[in-house]
Amino acid sequence: MSNVYDKAHELSRTIRESEEFQQLKQLHEAVEQDEIAKRMLDNFRQLQLNLLQKEQQGQVPTEQEITEAQKQMELVQQHEMISKLMAEEQRVSTLIGDVSKIITEPLEELYGVPDQE
Template sequence: MEIYDKAHELEAAIKECQEYKDLVAAGQELAKDEKTKHLVRDFLMLQAQLAYAQSMGDKPIRKKIDHLNQMAELIKNNQTAVEYLNHYNKWQTMAGEVFQIIQNAMAEGMSILDQ
């Protein structure tokens, strides 16, 4: 089917995308330092937890916010972590926009459920 062909074309385009290549390269560099890798992973997980809690209307826990700020201080002094997170954020933005385009294309078929 043509849609599968287009999906495979998108896969190939992603692999050729400079932002994606930069993220992969930064990830390979990050993987060389286990301590920094764990710091970045824990930072992203805590950031996501706080964002989810906020989206659900929960008040962020001061202790978690303080911990996130402490982690951010450690990260900003670590060039490998900063570089990875910069590429990660660029890619997340781009991937989110691509995903939104796909969702918009599929929305009409799902809109019957909104009525």
């Protein structure tokens, strides 16, 4: 069993050393150093979190909240550094999602893939 954990730690190191992760790390650090960019991104993420929490509680966001979220999204997308960071976050997320699919293949082979609706 320890071999599985060793391989998992090796995979973790490989991800940390990957071009995708290194680029994400550099962009993240750059945004953290830029006070305006950091504040814009923090505000946007807080707004996203608030909307997600509302949805999870079965509440429907108001028209004003939706409009505000759209404005914030447009604003952060216009900021070059934030836009690059968000694109790189998506790239790393896709990478990790792909790895996760590979890791769960043995279970899917054993139990089958649940019907997707």
